Amino acid sequence: MKKRLNILYEWVNDRVHLEDLVEFLGKKYVPVHSHSVWYYFGGVSLFLFIIQVVTGILLLLYYKGSEELAFESIKFIMSKVAFGWLIRSVHSWAANLFVLAAMIHMFSVYFTKAYRKPREITWLTGMLMFFLVLGFGFSGYLLPWNELAFFATKVGTDIAGVIPVIGKPIMVFLRGGEDVTGATLSRFFGFHVAVFPGIFTVLLGIHLILVQRQGMSEPLHIERGGGSGGKTMPFFPNFLLRDLLLWLIVLNLLAILAVFFPWELGQKADAFAPAPAGIKPEWYFMFMFQTLKYIPAKLWIIDGEVFGIMLFSIAGLLWTLVPFWDAKSARGEKSRRIIYIGIFVVMYIIALTILGWLS
Amino acid sequence: MNGRYRGFLTTFVLIFLLHCSPALRAQDGCLTCHQTMEDPRAALFLKDVHKAKGFSCADCHGGNRNAEDMETAMDPDAGFRGVPSGDEITEMCSTCHSDGSAMVKTYNSILPWGQKALLEASVHNKLASNGKERIVNCATCHNAHGILPVENPASPVYPLNVTKTCGKCHSDASYMRIYNPTIAVDQVDKYRTSVHGKKNASGDRKVAECASCHGSHEIRSAKDVKSRVYPTNVPETCSSCHSNPEYMAGYGIESDQFEKYSKSVHGKALLEKNDIGAPACNDCHGNHAATPPGVASVSNVCGTCHALNADLFAQSPHKEAFDEADLPECETCHGNHEIVSASEKLLGVSDEAVCSWCHGGDPESKGYKTAASMRLLADSMDRAERRAIGLVEDAEQKGMEISDAKFKLRDARQAILQSRTMVHSFDEERFREVITAGIAVTAVAGSEANEAIDEYYFRRWGLVFATSMLILLSISLYVYIRKLEKRKETGTRNSAG
Numbered sequence: 129m130k131k132r133l134n135i136l137y138e139w140v141n142d143r144v145h146l147e148d149l150v151e152f153l154g155k156k157y158v159p160v161h162s163h164s165v166w167y168y169f170g171g172v173s174l175f176l177f178i179i180q181v182v183t184g185i186l187l188l189l190y191y192k193g194s195e196e197l198a199f200e201s202i203k204f205i206m207s208k209v210a211f212g213w214l215i216r217s218v219h220s221w222a223a224n225l226f227v228l229a230a231m232i233h234m235f236s237v238y239f240t241k242a243y244r245k246p247r248e249i250t251w252l253t254g255m256l257m258f259f260l261v262l263g264f265g266f267s268g269y270l271l272p273w274n275e276l277a278f279f280a281t282k283v284g285t286d287i288a289g290v291i292p293v294i295g296k297p298i299m300v301f302l303r304g305g306e307d308v309t310g311a312t313l314s315r316f317f318g319f320h321v322a323v324f325p326g327i328f329t330v331l332l333g334i335h336l337i338l339v340q341r342q343g344m345s346e347p348l349h350i351e352r353g354g355g356s357g358g359k360t361m362p363f364f365p366n367f368l369l370r371d372l373l374l375w376l377i378v379l380n381l382l383a384i385l386a387v388f389f390p391w392e393l394g395q396k397a398d399a400f401a402p403a404p405a406g407i408k409p410e411w412y413f414m415f416m417f418q419t420l421k422y423i424p425a426k427l428w429i430i431d432g433e434v435f436g437i438m439l440f441s442i443a444g445l446l447w448t449l450v451p452f453w454d455a456k457s458a459r460g461e462k463s464r465r466i467i468y469i470g471i472f473v474v475m476y477i478i479a480l481t482i483l484g485w486l487s
Numbered sequence: 488m489n490g491r492y493r494g495f496l497t498t499f500v501l502i503f504l505l506h507c508s509p510a511l512r513a514q515d516g517c518l519t520c521h522q523t524m525e526d527p528r529a530a531l532f533l534k535d536v537h538k539a540k541g542f543s544c545a546d547c548h549g550g551n552r553n554a555e556d557m558e559t560a561m562d563p564d565a566g567f568r569g570v571p572s573g574d575e576i577t578e579m580c581s582t583c584h585s586d587g588s589a590m591v592k593t594y595n596s597i598l599p600w601g602q603k604a605l606l607e608a609s610v611h612n613k614l615a616s617n618g619k620e621r622i623v624n625c626a627t628c629h630n631a632h633g634i635l636p637v638e639n640p641a642s643p644v645y646p647l648n649v650t651k652t653c654g655k656c657h658s659d660a661s662y663m664r665i666y667n668p669t670i671a672v673d674q675v676d677k678y679r680t681s682v683h684g685k686k687n688a689s690g691d692r693k694v695a696e697c698a699s700c701h702g703s704h705e706i707r708s709a710k711d712v713k714s715r716v717y718p719t720n721v722p723e724t725c726s727s728c729h730s731n732p733e734y735m736a737g738y739g740i741e742s743d744q745f746e747k748y749s750k751s752v753h754g755k756a757l758l759e760k761n762d763i764g765a766p767a768c769n770d771c772h773g774n775h776a777a778t779p780p781g782v783a784s785v786s787n788v789c790g791t792c793h794a795l796n797a798d799l800f801a802q803s804p805h806k807e808a809f810d811e812a813d814l815p816e817c818e819t820c821h822g823n824h825e826i827v828s829a830s831e832k833l834l835g836v837s838d839e840a841v842c843s844w845c846h847g848g849d850p851e852s853k854g855y856k857t858a859a860s861m862r863l864l865a866d867s868m869d870r871a872e873r874r875a876i877g878l879v880e881d882a883e884q885k886g887m888e889i890s891d892a893k894f895k896l897r898d899a900r901q902a903i904l905q906s907r908t909m910v911h912s913f914d915e916e917r918f919r920e921v922i923t924a925g926i927a928v929t930a931v932a933g934s935e936a937n938e939a940i941d942e943y944y945f946r947r948w949g950l951v952f953a954t955s956m957l958i959l960l961s962i963s964l965y966v967y968i969r970k971l972e973k974r975k976e977t978g979t980r981n982s983a984g
Binding site for chain 1: 886888889890891946947949950953954957958960961964965967968971972975
């Protein structure tokens, strides 16, 4: 067997010079320190993205993206297609875990200040991918065309519509008209399976190349304290195998969630039905939704909702641009302000999410 | 007291009384003059309830009642208003009749004083076709001169006269067409054929006339939910008389119809679920031509809604048997006012089954055997449905997608309802066909539910297998990683050594 594999390797190597890649990977090391665990969340996010792509393609074989057939096609997948229930539930659960893993990855990079020079572009591509992940979530949520999805999309796009000047055109563009209709479903389907994956793949490529090119960043306080003392781990095969071990655990977790908590389909969307009581967005949008509920209807001359959206937009922009205004970290100096801001943001998101679920 | 003082006191009291009491005020010049002219209105006014309370013509028409010549008496500068018309009449009447204080204190009247407000909320408050006034004013029903108390048999609103008063407009097709071209104009004619109408015509003022059901001042359209004759309000309107044992004493009918009806399947649908498709009293008894349906007409009354049941019964052998025994068709088995939801219990030969009333005696009779057999079929359908429901609920509780099977359960329920209709054919074979089709549907639903339950366990076992494989793979990988790292550590130590 081993002999045959060697023959195959030699055959490929003769043509594409695999030894260069093996040599490159063999020279790549991952620092080992007390915060090394955070390195794995990038890999978990990547694995969940792969799961999404694979299960998404399988769902595409049966899903029909139209107002009349979307709900029925998902119902068909759930009840008639062999293992359709598993694929759909894994896709839905993996989507949520993907957002969670991407969020943990983002915050770990923020707190270890891995965004500092020379990794600003890696951070920027990561942030753009994170926003795309939220876009995947928002657009994918509507695709089953059920009651909750319909009204959540209505509320979500309504919120976008209150932004002064550009809000209304954005809302009309997203909805494909004034209201959430079959046109909205077609658009969201297009975004979800073509536009977003296309952009995401390009960004992911850049992100991975940069990670490979620049290597793993050591947390600032460890680097300032003399680094990990040369304690490293070969990326290939050690780190990759550990990644693989975690992926297996995540895969098992997904299977357990899909079997014990199959993703519900609910009732088919009906534009003329009243919105269900206590409608809430997905957990990752909850803190924003809850904040908008707390802001008074009018703040001086500004509409409360507009103020909230502007606030989140500015906060999101500042967060994305942190490598460019956190001069201390760029210089390799200790920056407590960044840590305090990060802790505040994490606490705020957790608290508002809990309040949102309890309300 | 001497005579001088006594004369002074008498004069003072007379002046005081003349000043304060309208009845004792000066001679009514208007009436005197119009009587001299032999004006019929003056003659009518002499009998008017208002005249008895001391009112004069000037109280409504204005002017100076004490003037001796006509021009002074009817001088607009003296407040003469002439003949009020249309809404002016209502306004004029309401100056006193909407003033509770005046009604009680000044005129010692116990009449209600909300008539104008009620009239304004009524269907009669619409604008008349001339666009200048409301359709109805007080004088339309009560007359202008010669208004009499409602207890006076000559009053147009006396119970025996009400239908004639209402009929003045409501029986006039050309007049009613102006306001509602679709409204019937034969209510009075129909009423005269009803039990109420006949008794009313014979002088019974206790029986229902127009105002008893529709109200007097507050009459609303029958489509108005606040109307006393809106479907959900009809039972209560009828019961205002028919549930009063004292009031109904002497008529030889019971007064528990409303109580029974409220417990019936019809009453619950109408009064609790507000289903206006359910029959109220008038749907079976008629409204203007209210008459209890007789033995011959009961099935026709029920058949207006339960058409299939009535048709099947009419074609069944029971039709002839019931006719011969002079039994009312539907009522014999289902009752009248207290009709409960039909169930399998009515069928068969047990004590509670209605079939046993006639067929319970002889187990060898065809009727007995058919009833027993049909009950067995109905019970088997019931069992099949309950089993299927149980399986579907179990599958649903396990989180399985089972909407198709749930939909089939609706078909099964439909088959049960169909079988309850088919019972009225009293044909075992036809009944069996419906039941067999229903049981087949429950079998499919149950089988789908069973498959879903099997699938549930397959998933659980599949997960156990997959988890075992993944754990095994993870442990192998972990051991390999440890081995790899140990080999490297040993290599590093050896090279360092």
